[in-house]
Amino acid sequence: xxxxxxTIGDELLIGQVVDTNxxxxxxQLNLAGIQVAGIVSAPDExxxxxxxIGHCLQRSQVVIMTGGLGPTKDxxxxxxxxxxxGVGFVFSQETYERLVRIFQRLGRPVTEALRQQxxxxxxxxxxxxxxxxxxxxxxxxxGRVLISLPGVPYEMKHLMETAVIPRLLERFPVAPxxxxxxxxxxxxxxxxxxxxxxxxxxxxxxxxLAYLPSLGxxxxxxxxxxxSEPVLDRLLETQVARLQALxxxxxxxxxxxxxxxxxxRILRERGLRLATAESCTGGYLAHRITSxxxxxxxxxxxxxxYANEIKIAQLxxxxxxxxxxxxxxxxxVREMAEGVRQRFGADIAVATSGVAGPGGGSPEKPVGTIWLxxxxxxxxxxxxxxxxxxxxKNIQWSTVYALNFLRRFALGEI
Amino acid sequence: xxxxxxTIGDELLIGQVVDTNxxxxxxQLNLAGIQVAGIVSAPDExxxxxxxIGHCLQRSQVVIMTGGLGPTKDxxxxxxxxxxxGVGFVFSQETYERLVRIFQRLGRPVTEALRQQxxxxxxxxxxxxxxxxxxxxxxxxxGRVLISLPGVPYEMKHLMETAVIPRLLERFPVAPxxxxxxxxxxxxxxxxxxxxxxxxxxxxxxxxLAYLPSLGxxxxxxxxxxxSEPVLDRLLETQVARLQALxxxxxxxxxxxxxxxxxxRILRERGLRLATAESCTGGYLAHRITSxxxxxxxxxxxxxxYANEIKIAQLxxxxxxxxxxxxxxxxxVREMAEGVRQRFGADIAVATSGVAGPGGGSPEKPVGTIWLxxxxxxxxxxxxxxxxxxxxKNIQWSTVYALNFLRRFALGEI
Numbered sequence: 011x012x013x014x015x016x017t018i019g020d021e022l023l024i025g026q027v028v029d030t031n032x033x034x035x036x037x038q039l040n041l042a043g044i045q046v047a048g049i050v051s052a053p054d055e056x057x058x059x060x061x062x063i064g065h066c067l068q069r070s071q072v073v074i075m076t077g078g079l080g081p082t083k084d085x086x087x088x089x090x091x092x093x094x095x096g097v098g099f100v101f102s103q104e105t106y107e108r109l110v111r112i113f114q115r116l117g118r119p120v121t122e123a124l125r126q127q128x129x130x131x132x133x134x135x136x137x138x139x140x141x142x143x144x145x146x147x148x149x150x151x152x153g154r155v156l157i158s159l160p161g162v163p164y165e166m167k168h169l170m171e172t173a174v175i176p177r178l179l180e181r182f183p184v185a186p187x188x189x190x191x192x193x194x195x196x197x198x199x200x201x202x203x204x205x206x207x208x209x210x211x212x213x214x215x216x217x218x219l220a221y222l223p224s225l226g227x228x229x230x231x232x233x234x235x236x237x238s239e240p241v242l243d244r245l246l247e248t249q250v251a252r253l254q255a256l257x258x259x260x261x262x263x264x265x266x267x268x269x270x271x272x273x274x275r276i277l278r279e280r281g282l283r284l285a286t287a288e289s290c291t292g293g294y295l296a297h298r299i300t301s302x303x304x305x306x307x308x309x310x311x312x313x314x315x316y317a318n319e320i321k322i323a324q325l326x327x328x329x330x331x332x333x334x335x336x337x338x339x340x341x342x343v344r345e346m347a348e349g350v351r352q353r354f355g356a357d358i359a360v361a362t363s364g365v366a367g368p369g370g371g372s373p374e375k376p377v378g379t380i381w382l383x384x385x386x387x388x389x390x391x392x393x394x395x396x397x398x399x400x401x402x403k404n405i406q407w408s409t410v411y412a413l414n415f416l417r418r419f420a421l422g423e424i
Numbered sequence: 425x426x427x428x429x430x431t432i433g434d435e436l437l438i439g440q441v442v443d444t445n446x447x448x449x450x451x452q453l454n455l456a457g458i459q460v461a462g463i464v465s466a467p468d469e470x471x472x473x474x475x476x477i478g479h480c481l482q483r484s485q486v487v488i489m490t491g492g493l494g495p496t497k498d499x500x501x502x503x504x505x506x507x508x509x510g511v512g513f514v515f516s517q518e519t520y521e522r523l524v525r526i527f528q529r530l531g532r533p534v535t536e537a538l539r540q541q542x543x544x545x546x547x548x549x550x551x552x553x554x555x556x557x558x559x560x561x562x563x564x565x566x567g568r569v570l571i572s573l574p575g576v577p578y579e580m581k582h583l584m585e586t587a588v589i590p591r592l593l594e595r596f597p598v599a600p601x602x603x604x605x606x607x608x609x610x611x612x613x614x615x616x617x618x619x620x621x622x623x624x625x626x627x628x629x630x631x632x633l634a635y636l637p638s639l640g641x642x643x644x645x646x647x648x649x650x651x652s653e654p655v656l657d658r659l660l661e662t663q664v665a666r667l668q669a670l671x672x673x674x675x676x677x678x679x680x681x682x683x684x685x686x687x688x689r690i691l692r693e694r695g696l697r698l699a700t701a702e703s704c705t706g707g708y709l710a711h712r713i714t715s716x717x718x719x720x721x722x723x724x725x726x727x728x729x730y731a732n733e734i735k736i737a738q739l740x741x742x743x744x745x746x747x748x749x750x751x752x753x754x755x756x757v758r759e760m761a762e763g764v765r766q767r768f769g770a771d772i773a774v775a776t777s778g779v780a781g782p783g784g785g786s787p788e789k790p791v792g793t794i795w796l797x798x799x800x801x802x803x804x805x806x807x808x809x810x811x812x813x814x815x816x817k818n819i820q821w822s823t824v825y826a827l828n829f830l831r832r833f834a835l836g837e838i
Contacts, residue, residue: 065479316714
């Protein structure tokens with residue numbers, strides 16, 4: 011069984027909105043073992059939508075379409091569906107009563123427009139939408155299924171997870187499968203692929219490994235298929251244990267945990283309070299740390315010391331250090347980490363200083379030269395990174411490295 | 425004339441990559457006055473690509489396709505194109521010589537695989553790609569055009585800007601048009617639409633207004649069509665002047681300037697040095713300010729004071745203030761701004777303190793309550809925002825408001 015995705019909306023065609031709905035649906039269907047064979051985006055025009063439905067249903071047994079936002083757009087989509095199947099509309103009393111209840115609770119007037127929204131193509135089976143007003147629709151003819159969902163992302167996601175995917179798997183069974191995701195930081199995809207060459211060669215046929223890279227991080231997704239759930243679990247556990255043995259220095263967590271969440275978890279477990287001192291990362295490191303809800307439990311704060319005078323006055327970096335070694339140096343970044351730790355009364359501190367670019371480089375310290383340090387009461391670890399020429403990427407990359415060194419230092423690994 | 429976009433790649437269908445190429449192309453074509461009638465994504469399979477080319481060319485006079493990365497994928501695309509037109513391949517000596525020169529300069533070996541890359545569909549006219557190895561291709565039959573571009577975003581963008589769009593406009597002329605973008609911050613789309621109701625009603629037929637909203641900011645794009653360039657310029661200038669008169673408090677800049685760039689421009693012009701004190705924004709405000717190259721000219725640094733003890737020790741907030749008013753209060757945020765300004769020796773300072781959520785709310789100060797302050801040597805301005813329940817959005821939204829208040833305070837507007 012194959013699926014086509016069909017997204018409707020002029021805003022997609024003029025590039026005002028990026029089609030993240032399709033990407034999300036593709037990911038979820040792929041995880042469930044359902045193959046997406048094509049994606050089509052069509053404008054908010056009756057004839058184009060009818061044509062696109064036909065095109066997709068000719069090529070895949072299942073088509074999932076998402077509409078635009080709002081009642082006007084829903085209307086175009088519903089009329090196109092009715093036209094495609096040659097059916098009329100019926101009034102859904104159940105939907106109407108649900109909408110009236112919702113509107114009365116919100117104190118909003120129940121209008122004729124609301125009543126109009128409750129007319130549905132005759133052959134549509136409705137999928138209850140707990141997150142919004144427009145229900146999903148499931149239509150079936152000659153063994154081919156058309157599913158229509160609202161375009162609002164959280165409504166679409168809710169209906170996909172609770173109704174569409176479970177029902178598709180029931181209607182078109184695929185081989186049972188399970189996934190485990192192993193999270194790494196600190197090396198790129200090609201280095202990891204080198205270290206896993208033998209692992210991949212030896213991987214049994216019922217297991218697959220996918221690399222999902224982002225800046226400074228790679229997620230490794232293992233998929234096992236074709237067995238009962240306990241067997242799949244055992245297969246995955248065996249391979250996860252092998253990965254742990256092969257990449258002990260790189261793995262920071264499992265499944266959906268972010269690197270900053272892993273850092274928070276470790277600091278919380280060990281009762282450590284954190285402070286940061288940032289030059290080249292300019293506040294982005296503190297931002298990533300504080301993007302985790304509850305981070306105030308272990309994060310005291312940060313000094314963003316962009317000017318040298320602030321490094322001296324607020325962090326206690328020695329003027330002599332700055333003069334003889336410069337702001338981007340091992341000596342300075344060590345004093346920054348030690349300074350903020352002491353002044354903030356923190357247990358552990360991390361500091362960054364580098365040339366983010368595009369200006370400020372020199373032959374000895376080209377753009378992308380970045381020093382990182384982590385300090386506790388007893389010792390200080392420092393590391394020199396060589397990043398690239400892109401300011402935004404340098405900031406993000408050095409932040410990922412700083413978080414990872416902080417994590418490994420707190421665990422006593424470095 | 426209408427265009428279909430066709431993107432090739434399994435990675436799009438499994439949602440590993442979001443199709444930002446199509447969104448960018450849609451935006452650029454729309455700006456040039458060329459209508460995109462549909463977008464199709466197909467897998468890296470010969471038959472599917474041939475089928476998709478036919479589908480798109482039946483519906484639009486022009487189809488722009490982008491391939492995946494790498495020689496293997498290019499190969500599938502080229503074979504599908506040759507099959508669709510029923511043509512063979514010819515060896516492009518010119519392309520081969522160019523590739524050999526590039527490879528020799530990089531010290532990389534000239535292999536047989538490289539030679540294979542230089543066979544092109546017989547009917548393809550090549551578009552020189554200055555940013556990479558694979559040239560673009562332009563094929564034409566019965567007045568319908570198929571254009572094939574590499575999938576690497578910066579190569580695709582380069583070819584679109586230098587070759588594809590200019591040539592399409594020559595081949596299929598559209599009414600001449602020009603755009604001006606007016607940038608606003610501080611109000612949402614609906615408020616601005618209310619204030620511009622009469623303006624929109626009175627807009628001449630040769631002018632259009634588009635709203636491009638993002639969190640706390642709205643870009644207003646005026647498009648004038650159908651006249652000579654000087655007339656278009658005059659039409660746009662007249663309407664931009666009217667917008668300035670209608671939204672003097674909201675407009676911060678024009679065209680592509682970001683809010684943080686506008687802040688930097690104003691501080692630089694006035695010789696003002698900036699410091700920030702952040703609680704709820706957790707470093708994100710400093711990050712946005714330092715994302716601008718050269719921001720070290722006017723930005724001294726920041727104290728991210730997440731814990732109350734840091735607000736007291738590093739910013740000089742009075743313990744009594746925290747005890748009687750709490751961290752999220754007008755009194756605290758004023759003392760934070762004034763404290764960081766004095767301690768950093770800055771001319772101007774901005775501070776944030778709020779309940780970002782999801783935890784930490786109370787009946788008097790629910791999640792989303794945010795206090796902002798701006799201070800200089802003489803006075804302090806404070807403002808209470810009520811944001812929503814989403815932590816990430818609250819951080820971003822309050823940062824946009826803080827930047828905008830800073831800008832207006834520096835200009836003497838508030």
